[in-house]
Amino acid sequence: MSFRVGSTLLLSKDCFALQSYNFNTKRILGSVENALHFLDEYEVDEIHVIVPLKGKSNFISSEVFSKLINIPISTPVTIGGGIQLKDLKILLKDPFFERIVFNSAIFDGDEVLNTVALLMGRQALIACMPFIIDNHKLLVYNSRLNKFISISQDLWRKINKIFNEIILLDANAEGTKRGFNFNALDLIQFPIDRTLISGGITNQDILNARKLGLAGVTIDNWVLHSESSVKGVYK
Amino acid sequence: MDVGLGNFCSIEHWLNKSGLLSRRVSKVADFSDDAIIIPGVASAGEFMQRLNQSGMDKEIIKRAKSRQKIIGICLGFQILTNFSDEDGGVKCLGLLNGQTKYLRGAKTNNGWYPFNLDTRKIINNVHIPLHNKKKIKGRVFFNHELRVDLENSKDLHTSNLSNGITSFAFKENIFGFQFHPEKSQSTGRELLRLII
Numbered sequence: 507m508s509f510r511v512g513s514t515l516l517l518s519k520d521c522f523a524l525q526s527y528n529f530n531t532k533r534i535l536g537s538v539e540n541a542l543h544f545l546d547e548y549e550v551d552e553i554h555v556i557v558p559l560k561g562k563s564n565f566i567s568s569e570v571f572s573k574l575i576n577i578p579i580s581t582p583v584t585i586g587g588g589i590q591l592k593d594l595k596i597l598l599k600d601p602f603f604e605r606i607v608f609n610s611a612i613f614d615g616d617e618v619l620n621t622v623a624l625l626m627g628r629q630a631l632i633a634c635m636p637f638i639i640d641n642h643k644l645l646v647y648n649s650r651l652n653k654f655i656s657i658s659q660d661l662w663r664k665i666n667k668i669f670n671e672i673i674l675l676d677a678n679a680e681g682t683k684r685g686f687n688f689n690a691l692d693l694i695q696f697p698i699d700r701t702l703i704s705g706g707i708t709n710q711d712i713l714n715a716r717k718l719g720l721a722g723v724t725i726d727n728w729v730l731h732s733e734s735s736v737k738g739v740y741k
Numbered sequence: 742m743d744v745g746l747g748n749f750c751s752i753e754h755w756l757n758k759s760g761l762l763s764r765r766v767s768k769v770a771d772f773s774d775d776a777i778i779i780p781g782v783a784s785a786g787e788f789m790q791r792l793n794q795s796g797m798d799k800e801i802i803k804r805a806k807s808r809q810k811i812i813g814i815c816l817g818f819q820i821l822t823n824f825s826d827e828d829g830g831v832k833c834l835g836l837l838n839g840q841t842k843y844l845r846g847a848k849t850n851n852g853w854y855p856f857n858l859d860t861r862k863i864i865n866n867v868h869i870p871l872h873n874k875k876k877i878k879g880r881v882f883f884n885h886e887l888r889v890d891l892e893n894s895k896d897l898h899t900s901n902l903s904n905g906i907t908s909f910a911f912k913e914n915i916f917g918f919q920f921h922p923e924k925s926q927s928t929g930r931e932l933l934r935l936i937i
Contacts (some may be wrong), residue, residue, distance in 0.1 A: 508853045508880075549926050551853060578754035582882050582924045601782045604884045604924065625887045629849035661912050670849050721852070726884055 510722030512552035527681035557587030568593035644693035679706025747780030755923035780814025813896025818917035839891035879928030
Protein backbone atom coordinates (compact mmCIF):
# COMPACT_ATOMS: atom_id res chain seq x y z
CA MET A 507 0.00 0.00 0.00
CA SER A 508 1.30 3.41 -0.90
CA PHE A 509 2.36 6.25 1.33
CA ARG A 510 -0.21 9.03 0.98
CA VAL A 511 0.28 12.73 0.49
CA GLY A 512 -2.99 14.46 1.19
CA SER A 513 -4.14 17.96 1.88
CA THR A 514 -6.25 19.50 4.60
CA LEU A 515 -8.73 22.09 3.42
CA LEU A 516 -10.08 24.15 6.29
CA LEU A 517 -13.57 25.46 5.79
CA SER A 518 -15.32 28.39 7.44
CA LYS A 519 -18.88 28.02 8.73
CA ASP A 520 -20.01 30.06 5.70
CA CYS A 521 -18.21 27.69 3.34
CA PHE A 522 -15.04 29.59 2.43
CA ALA A 523 -11.62 27.95 2.28
CA LEU A 524 -9.46 29.12 5.17
CA GLN A 525 -5.78 29.35 5.87
CA SER A 526 -4.71 28.77 9.46
CA TYR A 527 -1.43 29.68 11.16
CA ASN A 528 -0.18 28.22 14.42
CA PHE A 529 -3.61 26.86 15.27
CA ASN A 530 -4.69 30.40 15.97
CA THR A 531 -4.82 32.99 13.18
CA LYS A 532 -7.09 32.38 10.21
CA ARG A 533 -7.67 34.16 6.96
CA ILE A 534 -9.99 33.47 4.06
CA LEU A 535 -8.33 31.90 1.01
CA GLY A 536 -11.31 31.95 -1.34
CA SER A 537 -14.07 29.76 -2.64
CA VAL A 538 -14.20 26.15 -1.56
CA GLU A 539 -15.15 25.11 -5.12
CA ASN A 540 -11.91 26.53 -6.50
CA ALA A 541 -9.84 25.03 -3.71
CA LEU A 542 -11.31 21.56 -4.22
CA HIS A 543 -10.90 21.79 -8.00
CA PHE A 544 -7.23 22.74 -7.61
CA LEU A 545 -6.55 19.87 -5.25
CA ASP A 546 -8.37 17.48 -7.56
CA GLU A 547 -6.33 18.71 -10.53
CA TYR A 548 -3.12 18.28 -8.53
CA GLU A 549 -4.19 14.69 -7.86
CA VAL A 550 -3.44 14.84 -4.16
CA ASP A 551 -4.03 11.42 -2.62
CA GLU A 552 -6.87 12.59 -0.40
CA ILE A 553 -8.52 15.77 0.82
CA HIS A 554 -9.54 16.33 4.43
CA VAL A 555 -12.23 19.00 4.50
CA ILE A 556 -12.47 20.22 8.07
CA VAL A 557 -14.46 22.96 9.75
CA PRO A 558 -12.28 24.05 12.68
CA LEU A 559 -14.42 24.53 15.78
CA LYS A 560 -13.30 25.76 19.15
CA GLY A 561 -15.48 25.53 22.23
CA LYS A 562 -19.18 24.77 22.39
CA SER A 563 -21.01 25.59 19.20
CA ASN A 564 -24.49 25.56 17.67
CA PHE A 565 -22.91 24.80 14.32
CA ILE A 566 -24.89 22.34 12.17
CA SER A 567 -22.24 20.58 10.13
CA SER A 568 -24.64 18.90 7.70
CA GLU A 569 -25.76 22.35 6.44
CA VAL A 570 -22.20 23.20 5.39
CA PHE A 571 -21.09 19.79 4.13
CA SER A 572 -24.28 19.31 2.11
CA LYS A 573 -23.19 22.27 -0.02
CA LEU A 574 -20.13 20.34 -1.18
CA ILE A 575 -22.05 17.45 -2.69
CA ASN A 576 -22.37 19.08 -6.11
CA ILE A 577 -18.69 19.86 -6.52
CA PRO A 578 -17.49 17.28 -9.05
CA ILE A 579 -14.18 15.95 -7.79
CA SER A 580 -12.75 12.48 -8.14
CA THR A 581 -10.36 12.49 -5.19
CA PRO A 582 -11.09 10.66 -1.92
CA VAL A 583 -12.58 13.02 0.66
CA THR A 584 -12.70 13.02 4.44
CA ILE A 585 -14.97 15.46 6.26
CA GLY A 586 -14.87 16.63 9.84
CA GLY A 587 -15.98 19.31 12.25
CA GLY A 588 -18.90 19.15 14.66
CA ILE A 589 -20.57 16.13 13.07
CA GLN A 590 -23.31 14.73 15.29
CA LEU A 591 -25.85 11.92 14.97
CA LYS A 592 -28.47 14.18 13.40
CA ASP A 593 -25.94 15.28 10.76
CA LEU A 594 -25.10 11.68 9.93
CA LYS A 595 -28.70 10.94 9.04
CA ILE A 596 -28.58 13.68 6.41
CA LEU A 597 -25.03 13.21 5.16
CA LEU A 598 -25.17 9.42 4.79
CA LYS A 599 -28.09 9.56 2.39
CA ASP A 600 -25.60 10.34 -0.36
CA PRO A 601 -22.05 10.52 0.97
CA PHE A 602 -19.63 12.31 -1.33
CA PHE A 603 -16.94 11.44 1.23
CA GLU A 604 -15.41 8.12 2.17
CA ARG A 605 -14.28 8.89 5.71
CA ILE A 606 -15.07 11.12 8.66
CA VAL A 607 -12.58 12.73 11.00
CA PHE A 608 -13.53 13.37 14.64
CA ASN A 609 -11.93 15.32 17.43
CA SER A 610 -14.15 15.94 20.46
CA ALA A 611 -15.94 12.61 19.85
CA ILE A 612 -12.61 10.92 20.69
CA PHE A 613 -13.29 11.94 24.27
CA ASP A 614 -17.06 11.58 24.61
CA GLY A 615 -18.70 10.60 21.33
CA ASP A 616 -19.17 6.85 21.49
CA GLU A 617 -22.66 6.91 19.99
CA VAL A 618 -21.75 8.87 16.88
CA LEU A 619 -18.55 6.83 16.41
CA ASN A 620 -20.39 3.52 16.73
CA THR A 621 -23.00 4.70 14.24
CA VAL A 622 -20.36 5.57 11.66
CA ALA A 623 -18.66 2.20 12.24
CA LEU A 624 -21.97 0.43 11.71
CA LEU A 625 -23.14 2.35 8.64
CA MET A 626 -19.87 3.07 6.87
CA GLY A 627 -17.44 0.56 8.38
CA ARG A 628 -14.46 1.06 10.65
CA GLN A 629 -12.33 2.13 7.71
CA ALA A 630 -14.27 5.39 7.72
CA LEU A 631 -13.13 6.54 11.18
CA ILE A 632 -10.19 8.89 11.64
CA ALA A 633 -9.20 10.68 14.85
CA CYS A 634 -7.88 14.20 14.44
CA MET A 635 -5.39 14.88 17.23
CA PRO A 636 -3.90 18.36 17.25
CA PHE A 637 -1.11 18.30 19.83
CA ILE A 638 1.47 20.25 21.70
CA ILE A 639 4.34 18.79 23.67
CA ASP A 640 4.73 20.23 27.13
CA ASN A 641 7.59 19.05 29.30
CA HIS A 642 7.98 15.83 27.24
CA LYS A 643 4.28 15.12 27.61
CA LEU A 644 1.85 14.92 24.71
CA LEU A 645 -1.26 17.06 25.14
CA VAL A 646 -4.09 16.63 22.65
CA TYR A 647 -6.62 19.28 21.75
CA ASN A 648 -10.26 18.74 22.69
CA SER A 649 -12.29 21.16 20.57
CA ARG A 650 -15.32 21.11 22.82
CA LEU A 651 -13.26 22.09 25.86
CA ASN A 652 -11.04 24.29 23.72
CA LYS A 653 -7.92 23.12 25.49
CA PHE A 654 -5.06 20.64 25.23
CA ILE A 655 -5.34 17.71 27.61
CA SER A 656 -3.43 14.50 28.29
CA ILE A 657 -4.63 11.14 26.98
CA SER A 658 -5.05 8.33 29.48
CA GLN A 659 -4.05 4.71 28.81
CA ASP A 660 -7.74 3.79 28.68
CA LEU A 661 -8.44 6.42 26.08
CA TRP A 662 -5.53 5.24 23.94
CA ARG A 663 -6.99 1.72 24.13
CA LYS A 664 -10.36 3.08 23.00
CA ILE A 665 -8.75 5.04 20.16
CA ASN A 666 -7.00 1.87 19.01
CA LYS A 667 -10.22 -0.08 19.10
CA ILE A 668 -12.46 2.42 17.36
CA PHE A 669 -10.36 4.44 14.97
CA ASN A 670 -8.78 3.15 11.82
CA GLU A 671 -6.27 5.99 11.57
CA ILE A 672 -5.19 9.09 13.44
CA ILE A 673 -3.97 12.45 12.17
CA LEU A 674 -1.36 13.98 14.43
CA LEU A 675 -1.44 17.73 13.85
CA ASP A 676 1.46 19.73 15.25
CA ALA A 677 -0.45 22.78 16.48
CA ASN A 678 2.64 24.90 17.00
CA ALA A 679 3.87 24.32 13.46
CA GLU A 680 0.53 24.54 11.64
CA GLY A 681 0.56 26.89 8.66
CA THR A 682 4.35 27.13 8.63
CA LYS A 683 7.19 25.23 7.01
CA ARG A 684 9.19 24.97 10.18
CA GLY A 685 8.94 21.18 10.32
CA PHE A 686 6.76 18.64 12.10
CA ASN A 687 7.80 17.68 15.62
CA PHE A 688 8.60 13.99 15.16
CA ASN A 689 9.09 13.58 18.93
CA ALA A 690 5.31 13.21 19.07
CA LEU A 691 5.61 9.77 17.48
CA ASP A 692 7.44 8.53 20.59
CA LEU A 693 4.57 9.70 22.78
CA ILE A 694 1.61 8.06 21.04
CA GLN A 695 0.23 4.58 21.63
CA PHE A 696 -1.06 3.86 18.16
CA PRO A 697 0.38 1.90 15.22
CA ILE A 698 2.65 4.08 13.16
CA ASP A 699 1.49 2.57 9.87
CA ARG A 700 -1.99 3.95 10.58
CA THR A 701 -0.76 7.38 11.58
CA LEU A 702 -0.81 10.47 9.37
CA ILE A 703 1.08 13.61 10.33
CA SER A 704 0.25 17.22 9.63
CA GLY A 705 1.42 20.69 10.58
CA GLY A 706 4.60 22.39 9.41
CA ILE A 707 5.37 19.58 6.97
CA THR A 708 8.51 20.13 4.87
CA ASN A 709 9.83 18.12 1.94
CA GLN A 710 12.34 16.51 4.30
CA ASP A 711 9.49 15.60 6.68
CA ILE A 712 7.74 13.80 3.86
CA LEU A 713 10.85 11.76 3.15
CA ASN A 714 11.28 11.01 6.85
CA ALA A 715 7.65 10.02 7.25
CA ARG A 716 7.96 7.58 4.34
CA LYS A 717 11.12 6.11 5.77
CA LEU A 718 9.48 5.63 9.16
CA GLY A 719 6.57 3.77 7.60
CA LEU A 720 3.83 6.26 8.43
CA ALA A 721 0.53 6.01 6.55
CA GLY A 722 1.11 9.43 5.06
CA VAL A 723 1.25 13.18 5.51
CA THR A 724 -1.39 15.82 5.27
CA ILE A 725 -0.15 19.14 4.08
CA ASP A 726 -2.25 21.80 5.68
CA ASN A 727 -1.77 24.91 3.61
CA TRP A 728 0.96 25.02 1.12
CA VAL A 729 -0.40 22.68 -1.53
CA LEU A 730 -2.96 25.38 -2.04
CA HIS A 731 -0.95 28.40 -1.16
CA SER A 732 2.35 27.61 -2.83
CA GLU A 733 0.81 25.94 -5.88
CA SER A 734 2.72 22.78 -5.04
CA SER A 735 1.77 19.54 -6.71
CA VAL A 736 2.02 16.13 -5.14
CA LYS A 737 4.65 15.19 -7.72
CA GLY A 738 6.45 18.38 -6.72
CA VAL A 739 6.64 17.54 -3.05
CA TYR A 740 8.34 14.23 -3.78
CA LYS A 741 11.22 16.06 -5.50
CA MET B 742 -29.21 2.03 -8.33
CA ASP B 743 -30.68 4.36 -5.74
CA VAL B 744 -32.06 2.69 -2.62
CA GLY B 745 -31.32 5.74 -0.48
CA LEU B 746 -27.89 4.42 0.49
CA GLY B 747 -24.62 4.81 -1.36
CA ASN B 748 -22.47 7.46 -2.97
CA PHE B 749 -24.61 8.28 -6.03
CA CYS B 750 -23.37 11.80 -6.33
CA SER B 751 -19.73 10.78 -6.62
CA ILE B 752 -20.71 8.21 -9.24
CA GLU B 753 -22.72 10.78 -11.18
CA HIS B 754 -19.74 13.15 -11.17
CA TRP B 755 -17.56 10.29 -12.44
CA LEU B 756 -19.99 9.55 -15.28
CA ASN B 757 -20.52 13.20 -16.17
CA LYS B 758 -16.77 13.88 -16.29
CA SER B 759 -16.45 10.98 -18.71
CA GLY B 760 -19.18 12.40 -20.91
CA LEU B 761 -21.76 9.74 -20.03
CA LEU B 762 -25.38 10.36 -19.16
CA SER B 763 -26.93 8.77 -16.12
CA ARG B 764 -30.13 8.70 -14.15
CA ARG B 765 -31.08 7.30 -10.78
CA VAL B 766 -33.22 4.18 -10.64
CA SER B 767 -35.14 3.71 -7.41
CA LYS B 768 -37.88 1.30 -8.44
CA VAL B 769 -38.30 -1.64 -10.77
CA ALA B 770 -40.42 0.31 -13.23
CA ASP B 771 -37.56 2.81 -13.81
CA PHE B 772 -35.07 0.29 -15.19
CA SER B 773 -33.90 0.58 -18.78
CA ASP B 774 -31.51 -1.59 -20.79
CA ASP B 775 -28.46 0.57 -20.04
CA ALA B 776 -25.60 -0.42 -17.75
CA ILE B 777 -26.57 -0.61 -14.07
CA ILE B 778 -24.17 0.69 -11.44
CA ILE B 779 -24.50 -0.50 -7.84
CA PRO B 780 -22.79 2.06 -5.58
CA GLY B 781 -20.62 1.70 -2.48
CA VAL B 782 -20.14 3.52 0.86
CA ALA B 783 -22.89 1.74 2.81
CA SER B 784 -23.38 -1.52 4.70
CA ALA B 785 -24.53 -4.79 3.14
CA GLY B 786 -27.36 -5.58 5.58
CA GLU B 787 -29.29 -2.36 5.14
CA PHE B 788 -28.55 -2.17 1.41
CA MET B 789 -29.77 -5.71 0.70
CA GLN B 790 -32.85 -5.19 2.86
CA ARG B 791 -33.83 -2.16 0.77
CA LEU B 792 -33.13 -4.03 -2.46
CA ASN B 793 -35.33 -6.91 -1.30
CA GLN B 794 -38.16 -4.67 -0.14
CA SER B 795 -38.26 -2.83 -3.46
CA GLY B 796 -38.01 -6.02 -5.53
CA MET B 797 -34.95 -4.62 -7.25
CA ASP B 798 -32.83 -7.61 -6.17
CA LYS B 799 -34.82 -9.95 -8.41
CA GLU B 800 -34.87 -7.38 -11.20
CA ILE B 801 -31.08 -7.02 -11.16
CA ILE B 802 -30.62 -10.81 -11.22
CA LYS B 803 -33.08 -11.10 -14.10
CA ARG B 804 -31.39 -8.36 -16.08
CA ALA B 805 -27.92 -9.77 -15.36
CA LYS B 806 -29.04 -13.12 -16.76
CA SER B 807 -30.32 -11.39 -19.87
CA ARG B 808 -26.78 -10.00 -20.38
CA GLN B 809 -27.38 -6.43 -19.23
CA LYS B 810 -24.15 -4.86 -17.97
CA ILE B 811 -23.92 -4.72 -14.16
CA ILE B 812 -21.14 -2.73 -12.47
CA GLY B 813 -20.64 -3.11 -8.71
CA ILE B 814 -18.37 -0.75 -6.78
CA CYS B 815 -16.93 -1.61 -3.35
CA LEU B 816 -20.06 -2.65 -1.42
CA GLY B 817 -21.75 -2.94 -4.81
CA PHE B 818 -19.09 -5.52 -5.74
CA GLN B 819 -19.43 -7.36 -2.44
CA ILE B 820 -23.18 -7.84 -2.79
CA LEU B 821 -22.68 -9.44 -6.20
CA THR B 822 -21.39 -12.50 -4.27
CA ASN B 823 -23.59 -15.18 -2.65
CA PHE B 824 -23.15 -14.05 0.95
CA SER B 825 -21.54 -11.30 3.03
CA ASP B 826 -20.37 -11.63 6.63
CA GLU B 827 -21.20 -7.95 7.24
CA ASP B 828 -24.01 -7.05 9.67
CA GLY B 829 -24.12 -10.55 11.11
CA GLY B 830 -24.43 -12.27 7.73
CA VAL B 831 -26.41 -11.27 4.66
CA LYS B 832 -27.64 -13.25 1.66
CA CYS B 833 -26.55 -11.34 -1.43
CA LEU B 834 -27.34 -11.35 -5.16
CA GLY B 835 -25.26 -14.40 -6.09
CA LEU B 836 -24.18 -13.12 -9.49
CA LEU B 837 -20.56 -14.04 -8.70
CA ASN B 838 -19.85 -17.35 -6.98
CA GLY B 839 -18.13 -16.55 -3.71
CA GLN B 840 -18.35 -14.91 -0.35
CA THR B 841 -17.52 -11.55 1.24
CA LYS B 842 -15.53 -11.80 4.47
CA TYR B 843 -13.92 -9.44 6.95
CA LEU B 844 -10.22 -8.84 6.36
CA ARG B 845 -8.17 -11.03 8.67
CA GLY B 846 -7.05 -9.56 11.99
CA ALA B 847 -9.77 -6.88 12.15
CA LYS B 848 -7.85 -4.89 9.58
CA THR B 849 -8.90 -2.42 6.94
CA ASN B 850 -7.40 -1.61 3.57
CA ASN B 851 -7.05 2.07 2.72
CA GLY B 852 -4.96 3.77 0.13
CA TRP B 853 -3.74 3.75 -3.42
CA TYR B 854 -2.45 0.76 -5.36
CA PRO B 855 -1.02 0.49 -8.88
CA PHE B 856 -3.52 -0.60 -11.49
CA ASN B 857 -2.71 -2.33 -14.76
CA LEU B 858 -5.24 -3.66 -17.19
CA ASP B 859 -4.64 -4.99 -20.66
CA THR B 860 -7.91 -6.06 -22.22
CA ARG B 861 -6.07 -8.29 -24.71
CA LYS B 862 -5.13 -10.51 -21.76
CA ILE B 863 -8.70 -10.84 -20.53
CA ILE B 864 -10.70 -13.91 -21.46
CA ASN B 865 -12.78 -13.03 -24.47
CA ASN B 866 -16.22 -13.67 -23.02
CA VAL B 867 -16.04 -10.41 -21.01
CA HIS B 868 -18.27 -7.74 -22.52
CA ILE B 869 -15.77 -4.99 -23.26
CA PRO B 870 -16.53 -3.01 -26.40
CA LEU B 871 -13.99 -3.80 -29.11
CA HIS B 872 -13.48 -0.22 -30.15
CA ASN B 873 -12.34 0.90 -26.71
CA LYS B 874 -8.83 1.52 -25.48
CA LYS B 875 -6.92 -1.66 -24.75
CA LYS B 876 -4.56 -0.80 -21.89
CA ILE B 877 -4.73 1.21 -18.69
CA LYS B 878 -1.83 1.89 -16.35
CA GLY B 879 -2.46 4.06 -13.32
CA ARG B 880 -3.49 3.87 -9.69
CA VAL B 881 -6.75 3.22 -7.85
CA PHE B 882 -8.11 4.02 -4.40
CA PHE B 883 -9.21 1.34 -1.91
CA ASN B 884 -11.14 1.92 1.33
CA HIS B 885 -12.78 -1.17 2.82
CA GLU B 886 -12.79 -3.69 5.66
CA LEU B 887 -14.32 -6.68 3.86
CA ARG B 888 -12.89 -8.67 0.99
CA VAL B 889 -14.42 -10.72 -1.79
CA ASP B 890 -13.29 -14.36 -2.12
CA LEU B 891 -14.47 -15.85 -5.41
CA GLU B 892 -14.51 -19.46 -6.52
CA ASN B 893 -12.35 -20.10 -9.54
CA SER B 894 -14.13 -20.66 -12.79
CA LYS B 895 -13.06 -20.57 -16.41
CA ASP B 896 -15.42 -17.73 -17.29
CA LEU B 897 -14.14 -15.48 -14.49
CA HIS B 898 -11.31 -12.96 -14.86
CA THR B 899 -9.94 -11.64 -11.56
CA SER B 900 -7.02 -9.54 -10.45
CA ASN B 901 -5.58 -9.63 -6.93
CA LEU B 902 -3.47 -7.17 -4.97
CA SER B 903 -0.13 -8.35 -3.57
CA ASN B 904 -1.87 -8.90 -0.20
CA GLY B 905 -4.33 -11.32 -1.82
CA ILE B 906 -7.35 -8.99 -1.84
CA THR B 907 -9.47 -9.29 -4.98
CA SER B 908 -9.08 -5.97 -6.76
CA PHE B 909 -11.62 -6.58 -9.49
CA ALA B 910 -13.53 -9.39 -11.17
CA PHE B 911 -15.13 -9.60 -14.60
CA LYS B 912 -17.53 -12.30 -15.70
CA GLU B 913 -19.24 -11.79 -19.03
CA ASN B 914 -21.52 -8.79 -18.39
CA ILE B 915 -20.72 -8.52 -14.65
CA PHE B 916 -18.00 -6.07 -13.52
CA GLY B 917 -17.01 -5.80 -9.86
CA PHE B 918 -14.47 -3.38 -8.43
CA GLN B 919 -13.30 -3.48 -4.81
CA PHE B 920 -11.65 -0.08 -5.25
CA HIS B 921 -13.46 3.17 -5.94
CA PRO B 922 -13.03 4.03 -9.64
CA GLU B 923 -15.20 7.11 -9.09
CA LYS B 924 -12.54 8.39 -6.67
CA SER B 925 -9.53 7.19 -8.61
CA GLN B 926 -9.00 10.38 -10.59
CA SER B 927 -7.81 9.96 -14.18
CA THR B 928 -7.42 6.15 -13.93
CA GLY B 929 -11.05 5.84 -12.86
CA ARG B 930 -12.22 7.85 -15.85
CA GLU B 931 -10.12 5.79 -18.26
CA LEU B 932 -11.55 2.62 -16.77
CA LEU B 933 -15.10 3.82 -17.23
CA ARG B 934 -14.44 4.65 -20.88
CA LEU B 935 -12.97 1.18 -21.33
CA ILE B 936 -15.86 -0.87 -19.97
CA ILE B 937 -18.85 1.14 -21.18
